[in-house]
Structure formats: C-alpha cells, structure tokens
Amino acid sequence: xxxxxxxxxxxxxxxxxxxxxxxxxxxxxxxxxxxxxxxxxxxxxxxxxxxxxxxxxxxxxxxxxxxxxxxxxxxxxxxxxxxxxxxxxxxxxxxxxxxxxxxxxxxxxxxxxxxxxxxxxxxxxxxxxxxxxxxxxxxxxxxxxxxxxxxxxxxxxxxxxxxxxxxxxxxxxxxxxxxxxxxxxxxxxxxxxxxxxxxxxxxxxxxxxxxxxxx
Amino acid sequence: xxxxxxxxxxxxxxxxxxxxxxxxxxxxxxxxxxxxxxxxxxxxxxxxxxxxxxxxxxxxxxxxxxxxxxxxxxxxxxxxxxxxxxxxxxxxxxxxxxxxxxxxxxxxxxxxxxxxxxxxxxxxxxxxxxxxxxxxxxxxxxxxxxxxxxxxxxxxxxxxxxxxxxxxxxxxxxxxxxxxxxxxxxxxxxxxxxxxxxxxxxxxxxxxxxxxxxx
DNA sequence: AACCGCCTCCCCCGCGCGGGGGAGGCGGGC
DNA sequence: GCCCGCCTCCCCCGCGCGGGGGAGGCGGTT
Numbered sequence: 227x228x229x230x231x232x233x234x235x236x237x238x239x240x241x242x243x244x245x246x247x248x249x250x251x252x253x254x255x256x257x258x259x260x261x262x263x264x265x266x267x268x269x270x271x272x273x274x275x276x277x278x279x280x281x282x283x284x285x286x287x288x289x290x291x292x293x294x295x296x297x298x299x300x301x302x303x304x305x306x307x308x309x310x311x312x313x314x315x316x317x318x319x320x321x322x323x324x325x326x327x328x329x330x331x332x333x334x335x336x337x338x339x340x341x342x343x344x345x346x347x348x349x350x351x352x353x354x355x356x357x358x359x360x361x362x363x364x365x366x367x368x369x370x371x372x373x374x375x376x377x378x379x380x381x382x383x384x385x386x387x388x389x390x391x392x393x394x395x396x397x398x399x400x401x402x403x404x405x406x407x408x409x410x411x412x413x414x415x416x417x418x419x420x421x422x423x424x425x426x427x428x429x430x431x432x433x434x435x436x437x438x439x440x441x
Numbered sequence: 442x443x444x445x446x447x448x449x450x451x452x453x454x455x456x457x458x459x460x461x462x463x464x465x466x467x468x469x470x471x472x473x474x475x476x477x478x479x480x481x482x483x484x485x486x487x488x489x490x491x492x493x494x495x496x497x498x499x500x501x502x503x504x505x506x507x508x509x510x511x512x513x514x515x516x517x518x519x520x521x522x523x524x525x526x527x528x529x530x531x532x533x534x535x536x537x538x539x540x541x542x543x544x545x546x547x548x549x550x551x552x553x554x555x556x557x558x559x560x561x562x563x564x565x566x567x568x569x570x571x572x573x574x575x576x577x578x579x580x581x582x583x584x585x586x587x588x589x590x591x592x593x594x595x596x597x598x599x600x601x602x603x604x605x606x607x608x609x610x611x612x613x614x615x616x617x618x619x620x621x622x623x624x625x626x627x628x629x630x631x632x633x634x635x636x637x638x639x640x641x642x643x644x645x646x647x648x649x650x651x652x653x654x655x656x
Numbered sequence: 657a658a659c660c661g662c663c664t665c666c667c668c669c670g671c672g673c674g675g676g677g678g679a680g681g682c683g684g685g686c
Numbered sequence: 687g688c689c690c691g692c693c694t695c696c697c698c699c700g701c702g703c704g705g706g707g708g709a710g711g712c713g714g715t716t
Contacts, residue, residue, distance in 0.1 A: 236672080348556070350694075379663085390641075392638070394638075394704090404664070404665090406665095407667095410665095412663085413704080417705095422605075423607070423609075423704090424646055424704070425704090426607060426641045430605065430607050433648050433655045440649050440651065536692085596692075610672075610673075619695090620696090622694080622697095626695080628673085628674080629674070632674075638674090639673075639702090640674090640675070658715105658716090659714100660711105660713100660714085660716100662713090662714105663710105664709100664712100665709080666709080666710105667706100667707080667709105670703105670704095670707085671701105672702095672703080673700105673703085675701105676698090677696105678697080679696075680693105683693105684690090685687090685688100685691105
C-alpha cells in the first residue's frame with residue numbers, strides 16, 4: 227500500500243527535487259504537484275493524496291491558509307507536513323494551530339523527509355497531541371495580538387512594549403528621545419484604546435493578548 | 442533489526458500486559474522490566490534498550506526523575522516514552538522538559554502503543570522539535586514561581602495576584618475585606634521583596650516568573 | 657485645496673500611589 | 687518567659703500618573 231503524496235511549492239526546482247527524493251522510495255508515490263496554495267487545495271480534492279508536503283511561503287494563498295482550507299473542506303483530508311526554512315519560523319506555530327500534522331525544515335536530510343512522510347502517513351501525530359494543542363492555544367493568543375496591534379499606532383505599540391518592561395513615562399521619553407508630554411499623550415491613547423484604567427491594566431492586557439510574552 | 446524495549450511500571454499486571462502486547466510484534470522485543478525509577482535506570486544501563494516505556498507514577502524515584510537520570514548518565518541513551526493516565530497531567534510537560542521523546546495515555550489502544558514504540562525507535566521526535574522545546578521552556582518558568590512564592594507571605598501572594606488582575610488598592614481592600622491602609626502595607630512589602638518600583642513592575646515580575654500565567 | 661490620522665508638545669488639575677515612619681494583637685519557636 | 691514574623695491599621699508627605707482640554711507640523715487620501 228503506497229503512500230500518495232502531493233507536493234506544493236512555488237519553486238519548480240524544489241518540487242522536482244522533492245519528487246526525485248520521494249519517487250526513489252518504492253512505497254512512496256508523488257501523485258501531483260501544486261505551485262501555490264489554491265492549486266494545492268484543488269489538486270488535493272482531485273487526487274486525494276495521503277500526505278501533502280506544503281511550503282509555507284507561496285504567492286497568493288500561503289501554505290497555512292491552504293492547509294486550513296484543505297482540512298476544513300475535505301471530508302477525509304490528507305495529513306499535511308508544512309515545509310519551512312527556519313526552525314523558529316512563526317509559521318510553524320500557525321501550521322500546528324490550523325491542524326498540520328508536522329513540519330520539516332528545508333535543510334533536513336533526504337532521509338528525514340522520507341521518514342517524516344511515512345511517519346505522518348501511518349500514524350499522524352500520535353505523539354504530543356496535548357503538546358500540540360497547548361502550543362496551538364498559546365499561539366492562538368498571538369492572533370488576537372494582531373487585533374490589538376492593529377488598533378494601536380506604531381508609536382503607541384512601542385510605548386506599550388516599554389510600559390510592559392516596567393519603564394515609567396520619563397524613562398520611555400528618554401528611550402524614544404521625545405518629550406515627557408509626548409509620552410503622556412501616547413500612554414493616554416494606549417489606555418483609551420485598550421480600555422485600561424492605568425498602566426498596570428494596560429500591561430496586563432498586553433500579556434493576556436500575547437502582545438508581549440513572558441520569557 | 443528488532444527494537445529492544447524496557448518496560449518500567451510499578452504494577453506487575455501492567456508490565457505483563459505491555460510485554461504481551463509488544464511481544465506479539467515480530468519486530469519488537471521486550472528485553473527487561475523495572476518496578477521503579479531506580480531499577481529502570483540500572484536496567485537500562487545493563488540492557489541498553491532502544492526504547493523505555495516509563496510510567497510516571499512510581500514509588501521512590503518517579504518516571505520523570507528516572508528519565509532525567511537516564512538521559513544524563515548514559516552516553517547513548519534510549520528514547521523514552523512516558524506513560525500516563527491523564528492527558529492533561531502536568532507530568533507530561535515535565536517529561537518533555539527532561540527530554541522524553543513522547544508520551545502515551547494508558548487508555549490508548551494496543552496498536553497505538555506498538556505504533557508509538559516503532560515511531561520513537563526509528564525517528565525519535567522528528568516532528569515538533571521546536572514545539573517540544575517551546576513547551577519545555579515555558580513550563581520551566583513555572584519552577585521559578587516557587588522561589589518567588591516562597592519569599593512572599595500568603596497574604597502578600599494574594600495581594601500580588603489581585604494586583605495582576607488590574608485591581609487598585611481600594612478594590613483589593615474590598616476583595617479581601619480589610620482596610621485600604623492594610624493593602625498599602627502589603628503592596629509595599631511585595632514591591633520591596635520583588636525589587637519593584639511600582640505595581641506595574643511587580644505585575645511584570647509576576648508574569649515573568651510564572652507566578653501568574655496569561656490565558 | 658481640504659481633510660484626516662499620526663506624532664509632537666503644551667496647559668491645569670486631582671488623586672492614587674509609594675516612601676517613611678510607627679503601633680497593637682497574635683501565633684509559634686527558642 | 688521572650689522574641690520574631692505576620693497581619694492589621696494609623697499618620698504625613700511628595701510626586702508620578704491619568705483626565706481634560708488644545709495646538710502645530712507632516713504625510714497621505716480624496
């Protein structure tokens with residue numbers, strides 16, 4: 227019983243390389259390719275692969291949203307392995323949140339790739355289900371930070387970050403090389419936008435929304 | 442190439458059951474058993490298994506500390522799968538922190554167990570390495586909360602928690618049914634002990650030390 | 657040109673907060 | 687017995703903070 231794989235990457239060379247690596251294995255079969263997220267979703271619907279190798283960075287619909295769409299629309303969705311360049315890429319957490327079964331670094335050895343495909347095809351992420359969920363929940367909070375960040379101007383966000391480091395208005399003014407009155411204005415704006423009564427409540431909101439993170 | 446497994450559990454019946462399940466697989470071989478953490482460490486040194494199934498709750502040295510000792514002392518340590526009863530068991534995070542390759546619920550199906558053993562034997566936790574590390578770092582912070590809590594009196598800790606909820610002194614006083622002056626005293630004590638200049642810095646310290654947690 | 661959002665800075669004002677003292681009751685440990 | 691830590695409450699005081707206004711410059715949109 228061979229594992230059917232769909233390769234989604236915007237770079238043709240990468241797709242070919244992945245196909246070569248996986249195709250050399252007798253039990254793995256690359257059944258199709260996609261050059262962007264939308265294509266990945268439609269191809270997956272047609273080809274019904276067991277595993278999708280999904281690049282995160284793709285023009286148009288990126289790998290994350292493609293994964294999300296894939297898992298939401300198909301009734302028997304494939305396992306998705308998200309492929310990324312950097313280990314601490316924030317995409318990784320997004321991927322896990324939307325339901326990817328795993329991720330792989332581009333600098334991984336060929337055998338790691340093969341191993342990963344077999345692994346998710348046969349067992350999904352049997353390990354660390356709670357771990358993944360905890361991570362997902364934790365980084366879901368960062369989403370909300372977006373909403374928070376969107377409401378604050380760039381300067382206000384800077385001021386909030388400095389507030390969250392325990393600086394008082396004078397210190398923030400010095401750090402930003404502006405007058406103390408200016409900082410007061412920004413702080414007032416931050417408090418108003420966050421619905422906070424004082425700077426302490428603002429800092430708490432910053433932590434609770436994942437705008438700043440402990441550690 | 443068979444996978445050599447060591448089963449560590451304080452209950453004899455459980456050990457036997459695990460041995461029966463794993464022994465039925467041609468590629469898996471239970472080479473030994475241990476009834477507690479210390480025994481697990483010594484047996485692992487003698488038998489050099491590929492995988493250790495480690496129960497968390499054991500008399501004497503528990504599964505966590507045994508895992509820690511195991512990974513620290515052996516030059517080619519086995520993969521450790523921690524076995525626990527509850528999914529949200531805090532032991533799980535401890536296990537990942539000290540370097541376990543995975544965990545398994547006791548209510549899992551037999552095939553899940555077999556799968557998990559093969560999985561970690563052949564690939565360790567190829568998936569989610571960053572996820573595991575993030576989790577470990579995050580829960581390591583909870584340790585430090587102990588040091589902080591030790592320095593504060595019970596009442597002071599209460600006050601700090603309320604401060605971290607954005608309450609001002611009057612509100613804290615009302616919540617604790619004491620006078621406002623009393624709260625001021627406690628707050629002053631908290632600030633002094635934490636080396637904080639104002640309540641905002643105190644709340645930040647509470648977050649950074651894991652004394653309170655976002656979410 | 658008119659408009660708007662953002663950053664910058666200014667005024668006055670009230671008050672909560674934090675610093676520096678002290679004090680009484682109450683429990684446990686030497 | 688005494689001492690010590692903790693919780694409780696009291697005084698005065700200074701100032702940083704936050705609320706309420708306003709204003710000018712600058713860059714983008716319409």
